[in-house]
Amino acid sequence: xxxLTGCLLVxxxxxxxxxxxxxxxxNTILVLVGIELMLNAANLNFVAFWRFGxxxxxxxxxxxxxxxxxxxxxEAAVGLALILAVYRHAKTTDLSQxxxxxx
Amino acid sequence: xxxxxxxxxxxxxxxxxxxxxxxxxxGLVHCALALAVAFAGIGTLYLSLGAxxxxxxxxxxxxxxxxVLIVFVILLTRGGDSDSPPLAPxxxxxxxxxxxxxxxxxxxxxxxxxxxxxxxxxPASPVTVRQLGTDLMAGYVFPLEVIGLMLTAALIGAVIVxxxxxxxxx
Amino acid sequence: MLDxxxxxxxxxxLGYSPAAIQPAVSILLTIVPIxxxxxxxxxxTTVLERKGLGRIQNRYGPNRVGFxxxxxxxxxxxxxxxxxxxxxxxxxxxxHFLAPLVLLAVAFLPYAVLPIxxxxxxxxxxxxxxxxxxxxxxxxxxxxxxxxxxxxKYSLLGAxxxxxxxxxxxxxxxxxxxxxxxxxxxxxxVEIVEKQAGFSGIFPHWYxxxxxxxxxxxxxxxxxxxxxxxxxxxxxxxxxxxxxxxxIEYSGFKFALxxxxxxLGMFAISGLGITLFLGGWGAPLPFxxxxxxxxxxxxxxLGLIIGFIWVRGTLPRLRMDQLMSFAWKFMxxxxxxxxxxxxxxxxxxxxxxxxxxxxAFIAVAYVLLARGVETRNxxxxxxxxxxx
Numbered sequence: 314x315x316x317l318t319g320c321l322l323v324x325x326x327x328x329x330x331x332x333x334x335x336x337x338x339x340n341t342i343l344v345l346v347g348i349e350l351m352l353n354a355a356n357l358n359f360v361a362f363w364r365f366g367x368x369x370x371x372x373x374x375x376x377x378x379x380x381x382x383x384x385x386x387x388e389a390a391v392g393l394a395l396i397l398a399v400y401r402h403a404k405t406t407d408l409s410q411x412x413x414x415x416x
Numbered sequence: 417x418x419x420x421x422x423x424x425x426x427x428x429x430x431x432x433x434x435x436x437x438x439x440x441x442x443g444l445v446h447c448a449l450a451l452a453v454a455f456a457g458i459g460t461l462y463l464s465l466g467a468x469x470x471x472x473x474x475x476x477x478x479x480x481x482x483x484v485l486i487v488f489v490i491l492l493t494r495g496g497d498s499d500s501p502p503l504a505p506x507x508x509x510x511x512x513x514x515x516x517x518x519x520x521x522x523x524x525x526x527x528x529x530x531x532x533x534x535x536x537x538x539p540a541s542p543v544t545v546r547q548l549g550t551d552l553m554a555g556y557v558f559p560l561e562v563i564g565l566m567l568t569a570a571l572i573g574a575v576i577v578x579x580x581x582x583x584x585x586x
Numbered sequence: 587m588l589d590x591x592x593x594x595x596x597x598x599x600l601g602y603s604p605a606a607i608q609p610a611v612s613i614l615l616t617i618v619p620i621x622x623x624x625x626x627x628x629x630x631t632t633v634l635e636r637k638g639l640g641r642i643q644n645r646y647g648p649n650r651v652g653f654x655x656x657x658x659x660x661x662x663x664x665x666x667x668x669x670x671x672x673x674x675x676x677x678x679x680x681x682h683f684l685a686p687l688v689l690l691a692v693a694f695l696p697y698a699v700l701p702i703x704x705x706x707x708x709x710x711x712x713x714x715x716x717x718x719x720x721x722x723x724x725x726x727x728x729x730x731x732x733x734x735x736x737x738x739k740y741s742l743l744g745a746x747x748x749x750x751x752x753x754x755x756x757x758x759x760x761x762x763x764x765x766x767x768x769x770x771x772x773x774x775x776v777e778i779v780e781k782q783a784g785f786s787g788i789f790p791h792w793y794x795x796x797x798x799x800x801x802x803x804x805x806x807x808x809x810x811x812x813x814x815x816x817x818x819x820x821x822x823x824x825x826x827x828x829x830x831x832x833x834i835e836y837s838g839f840k841f842a843l844x845x846x847x848x849x850l851g852m853f854a855i856s857g858l859g860i861t862l863f864l865g866g867w868g869a870p871l872p873f874x875x876x877x878x879x880x881x882x883x884x885x886x887x888l889g890l891i892i893g894f895i896w897v898r899g900t901l902p903r904l905r906m907d908q909l910m911s912f913a914w915k916f917m918x919x920x921x922x923x924x925x926x927x928x929x930x931x932x933x934x935x936x937x938x939x940x941x942x943x944x945x946a947f948i949a950v951a952y953v954l955l956a957r958g959v960e961t962r963n964x965x966x967x968x969x970x971x972x973x974x
Contacts (some may be wrong), residue, residue, distance in 0.1 A: 316424075320465070322528045323428045327435055327458075328521035334439030336512030342444065346451050349482065350435050353458050356474075364465045372543040372551050378462075378470045379548075380476050383563050385427055387570035388481045393489045394578035400493040401580075445734060449681065452727055459720075472716045480723020480756075484749060487730055491746070545713050545773050 320361035328354035341406045342400070345392050352385045423464055431457030444490045452483040466542045589878040592619070616708045619914040627887075628849045629659035635895045642899035662842075669838035675737060677791045677835060681735035686836070686843040687726040693850040695721045699775050703867045703880035707776055715763060718858055719756070722813065725851065726752045732844070733832030744831025747906055748815055754913040755812035755819075760923035762802040765928035766793055766862045775858075780868030788872065792865035797944040798927040801952075803863040805921055807893070810855040812909070814848060817898040821906050836876070855886035856890040857883075870913040916955050921964050923951035 328351050335347030356378045363374020400406050434454030438447045455478040462471030552560050633655055637647030648655040673682060699714035701707040711717050726749050733745020770778045784791045793799035802941045812819040823831035833844045860866060861876045864886050867879035904912070927947040934940035 318527055319424065319428075320461075322524060323432070323461075323538070325520055325523035325527065326432055327454075329516040330432070330435045330439055332519060333513050333516035336515060337509040338439065340444065342486060342493070343439070343447060345580055346438055346486065347446060349451070349478075350438070350454065350491070353455065353478070357458060357461065360462055360465055360467050360470060363467070370555070375467050375543055375548065376471050376551060376556055378467065379473060380559055380563055382470075382473060383567060386477050386482060387567050389485060390574040391570050391577070393485055394574035396489060397492060397578045406493050427856055443678075446681075449727070449731065456724070469712065469713050469716065471718045475720035476716065480720065480726065481753070482728070484726055484753065487727075488749075489626050490736075491742075542712075545716075546771070555830075 317361055317365035320365070321358065324354040324357040324361065327351075327357065335406070339408050341396050341408055341411070342393075344408070345389065345396070348392075349385065349389060352381065356381050424461070427457055427461050427464060431461065445487065448483060448487045448490055449488065452479050455479045455483060468542065469545055469548055589704055589880075591878070592703070592880070620708060621694065623696075624697065624850055624853055625846065627853060628846055629663075631849060631853075631891055632662065633658050634891070634896075638892070638895045639899045642896070666839055666842035667751060671840065672835075674738070674835050676737045676738065677718055678735040681731050682835075685728050685732035685735060686840045688731065688841055689725060689847040690717045690850075692721055692725045692728060693847040693854070696854040697857070700854070700861060701776050701779050701866050702883050703878065704855075706867075706880060710774065710776050713773045715767060715773045715778075715858070715862075718775075718854075719760060719763075722855070723756065723852075724882065725847075729832055732836070736832075736835035738835055741832050741834045744834075750831055751815070751819060751822060751906075751909060751913075752813055755809045755917075758805050758913065758917040758921040759809035759919070760804045762924060763858075763862055765798055765802050765921075765925045768925065769793065769799075769928055769932055775861050775866075779868065782865040783868050785872040790865055790868060790870055790872075792868070792870075793910060794863040794865075794963070796931060797941065797948055798924050798931055799863055800947045801920070802924045802928070803859065805917060805924065806859050806863065807890075809877045809917065810852075810859060811894065811897065812913070813855060814852045816852065816894055818901040818904050819909055821903060821909065852894060853887065856887055856894070859890065860886045887914070895937055916957070919955055923947055 331347040331350030331354060333347075334343045334350070338344060338347070359378045359381065361372045363378075396406060399411065403411055405411065431454050434450045434452075434457055437450035438454055441447045441450060456475060459471045459474035459479065462474055596612075599615060600608060600612055623677040633648070636658070637649075637655060640647030648658045651657045651661045657935045673679065696718045699711055699717050729748050729752070731744050733741045733743075733748070738740075766778065767773055770781045772778065782790065782792050789795060791858060794803045811817075815823050823833070833841060836844060860883065867878060867883045869875045869879075869882055927944040930947060931940050
């Protein structure tokens, strides 16, 4: 088991945990939390390949990770603003009550 | 630094425990705090892999800003004091968990059986901040400007979406 | 020779330890002095603050315990150690217990990147200033943990206010240090101090003696006061407002840990201000360089602490909305203008031109912004009503 394999397994496990949470939890904020975990797992992949793999430029992986962090921050801000707006309208953050289908 | 060392294992375990706790705990604020632990673990993993600027930026942005933002929104949507049951009713959770486990199985198989998994000859030289700055300004200047525009758009958009309407349309 | 006495002491002690454990001993010898010196400085500062505030308010400070009250910290420590540790029944025990620990851990970490003397830095990171700000950002979470876990409306309110304040004032803090980083060309604290080490005539090359550096230093110090929740920005923890804000429900030793964490944060951010603007461990005049570098660092630190105490005793507290509008409407544009002025300073040729251009940028921006913020909150003329 090379170090690269170890890092990739950790990031896959992190991705799977984030996916499980995003699919199962009922609260919208926790779905966003799962999405953030998935983004972080992908970032970890970038850094692992930068460190151990064949790399294009000397700092490509790090720059990718930096831009990914920026995009994730923007997306988290907009997503949370949306959750606030939906809460103000529907008075709840429970996904099962927001789908519009009668339970 | 030998990467499969004890430090890497401890950090990986802390991160994964934090992530699992973030997805499984009952109280919302506990989930957010566990998420902050997971983010900090990932940041420290970056630091141990030699990406110093990225690790510190991860700590600053994710733990210092995004985790705090999530906590704020939890409190603003009254998630802190109500004790709603966390998991969805009966049949649904197992499907999600099965899907995630299947995905992890496929990814792990791909990782373990891939032929590109031998490390290259030279380890990556730790990239200095000066080099990052030069690269950003010389090679990646277009994505830099685009991400500036995107962050501005996201900022304005988030403020407008979350703003209370002056004449309330109910 | 006296300058390097601690470095030589460390190498001498390292020579006595067996080679197998030398890395561990080296780390210990670097960390233990930090862990000892700054809490002792904290103890001295509590006495200094109480006597100083007392004198400003025309009264004696504590003067019962020891000569001029100098042993007061011992009495305080004994009191906080022997007080009963009360945890509210409905409080969240795990988070309530962890909050002071997290705060303390996060309060000690920034000292690793402060150069206390020549060759005396714990970790010469390539991105030292970023490390400092990243750790400072983590401390906001511990403040929130303390306030939320107490299950007390007032403590939660204090915690939210404190976090909002810390986030808002982080932006001018970062922007004013970006001006310094731009002028230096590096994020490493050691390089920033070395860049300010020369003398031209009688004046040192400190950044505070340039127009953008002076304005940046003032902005940095105001943001530092707000970041550490010191008066006049201590609404989240003001004693007369919200009793103790987010640490109401803490008693005894945990309260002492919070206090320690707050003061350590104050010292760390003053240390960063000294590193960025005041030339770190450099002497102010060329004929004073024989005084050891670490003495200069601590002298400047003491000066800044006295400044903090003086401001606390003099200025009234800011209201929350005044605080926030000050940060976003005045300090953020001012910090951006300072970055522009620093750029102008760097690229214009030496001489009168660059002084005039820098000062013009900053003065015009200051006048416009101050006018802009002022006309927003026009208060009515005060009417006095006396008893007839």
